[in-house]
Amino acid sequence: MTAYTATVTVRLKHGVLDPEAETTRHALERLGFDLAALRSADRFEIDLEADSSDEARERAGEMADRLLANPTIHDYDVEVDER
Amino acid sequence: MGTVTVSIVRFGGSNCDRDAEAALSHLGIDAEIVWHEDGLPAETTGVVLPGGFSYGDYLRAGAMAARSPILDEVREAAADGVPVLGVCNGAQVGCESGLTEGVFTTNRSARFQCEPVYLRVERADTPWTAAYEEGEVIEVPIAHGEGRYEITDERLEELESSGRVLFRYCDADGEVSEAANPNGSKHNVAGVLGEYETVAVLMPHPERATLPDVGGTDGQGILRGFAD
Numbered sequence: 396m397t398a399y400t401a402t403v404t405v406r407l408k409h410g411v412l413d414p415e416a417e418t419t420r421h422a423l424e425r426l427g428f429d430l431a432a433l434r435s436a437d438r439f440e441i442d443l444e445a446d447s448s449d450e451a452r453e454r455a456g457e458m459a460d461r462l463l464a465n466p467t468i469h470d471y472d473v474e475v476d477e478r
Numbered sequence: 479m480g481t482v483t484v485s486i487v488r489f490g491g492s493n494c495d496r497d498a499e500a501a502l503s504h505l506g507i508d509a510e511i512v513w514h515e516d517g518l519p520a521e522t523t524g525v526v527l528p529g530g531f532s533y534g535d536y537l538r539a540g541a542m543a544a545r546s547p548i549l550d551e552v553r554e555a556a557a558d559g560v561p562v563l564g565v566c567n568g569a570q571v572g573c574e575s576g577l578t579e580g581v582f583t584t585n586r587s588a589r590f591q592c593e594p595v596y597l598r599v600e601r602a603d604t605p606w607t608a609a610y611e612e613g614e615v616i617e618v619p620i621a622h623g624e625g626r627y628e629i630t631d632e633r634l635e636e637l638e639s640s641g642r643v644l645f646r647y648c649d650a651d652g653e654v655s656e657a658a659n660p661n662g663s664k665h666n667v668a669g670v671l672g673e674y675e676t677v678a679v680l681m682p683h684p685e686r687a688t689l690p691d692v693g694g695t696d697g698q699g700i701l702r703g704f705a706d
Binding site: 411412413414415417418461462463465467468 | 537538541545574579580581583584585586587588626628629630633662
């Protein structure tokens with residue numbers, strides 16, 4: 396078994412309104428920053444033991460499918476690193 | 479009291495459970511609050527998923543409660559024809575659990591909104607709306623930060639063509655418009671039916687528009703869905 400960190404990043408699908416990101420963008424603009432757009436995402440760092448990075452990736456993907464992401468509005472990706 | 483006993487499922491963070499109990503009692507519908515870890519009583523003849531902030535709205539509103547074991551029992555009961563009503567947080571739980579389609583997410587305003595709204599009754603031939611006329615306008619309060627109904631365009635079209643949109647936000651005259659849309663919900667959807675028309679969820683609070691002592695009573699008809 397090897398120790399891995401699987402990083403799951405959950406984003407809103409393209410075209411889904413993100414009022415929190417919009418509010419954050421406005422706040423940055425009020426501070427004088429110039430930006431074209433801002434997107435927010437949730438990032439989950441999951442430490443786990445697995446036989447291979449593929450297995451770690453698969454298990455993290457299941458976690459995203461079953462809880463971390465809602466397929467109606469979210470896409471996600473998984474990155475796996477040895478810890 | 480009738481012979482009907484409706485279970486109001488309480489999660490940590492539910493806060494409209496007692497309101498629902500009081501409102502159902504007022505209508506002569508026997509109801510009891512059930513702690514989610516205790517499971518559904520065998521004699522349950524209806525289920526309310528009440529409003530509140532189950533699990534502190536962590537991750538997404540309703541996400542945790544939707545995956546708690548009692549929801550398996552609620553799904554089984556629903557498949558057996560037991561009426562299930564999700565209100566506000568309960569609506570979010572209903573969508574997260576797959577009892578109903580779509581998702582209720584962050585309001586367009588990015589703010590918590592607590593205000594009376596008008597709803598147009600889209601169908602009057604369901605247990606939840608039999609007390610109303612199709613097209614009738616009712617006034618019920620909302621109180622949510624995550625009530626914007628989101629769903630893919632394809633699924634929304636399917637929901638609409640199969641008559642599973644139950645309520646839409648409208649103005650006092652029943653016109654469904656952007657101006658009357660409090661939270662940015664797609665096509666002003668405020669409440670939908672599940673696979674069975676005995677399953678419904680809505681963001682507005684019918685239990686807060688039932689007791690005459692606290693204001694309007696337009697929500698009574700929705701709760702009467704349990705009386706049949």
